[in-house]
Amino acid sequence: MAEEKERKKKEEKEDVEELREVLSVVSKEVPALIKGIIASVFSEEAGRDMGRAAAAFYKELKEAGMPDDVAVKMTEGYISSFTSLGEVMKRAVGGKGEESKELEKEISKRIKEKLAEKGLAEKEEEEDED
């Protein structure tokens, strides 16, 4: 009994240690990573580069004799291809397809079944002991 208590205490201590180590790395790396991602899209330099690309596209269209409103519309389409980055992120992070939802249901069903089986087995063991 005392041994088990000691073991549990040791495990708890190790868990706290582990969590501390994980958090110490995460607290340094995650903000740096997010900062890098943000800087690559939302910075003066990135805006200028993107503006140059869009402006060159617009200029080419104008020089080819495209009407102003059509050139603007086409440039808008060219730029909107970059907004798909947001869509990609949405799908990658939050997007759950039908398949994953079904899988989630199946997993929770199996877990419930196993727990029920385990519960029954434990009851039987208790009855046998009595």
Place this chain on the structure above:
Amino acid sequence: MRLRSIISLVLHATRLLLSLLALWLSLGWKVRRARKAFEKELAKMGMTKKDAKKLSAWYSKLKNDIMQTVKSSLFAWR
């Protein structure tokens, strides 16, 4: 030893949250600067100010999309 670990854990978590808060606060400013630089480049090529503003709106849309994604993923974890 354990108390030290817990204190260190809380400090790291606070540091993480403060860094994320600072990033969130500075994001609006960064978007504004990127938009201005973008509009300036378009104006150089002869685009009207109105059209340049219309085109630079995608920056705000992108920012909103990213924030929405982060928020929804946070709520999904809870």
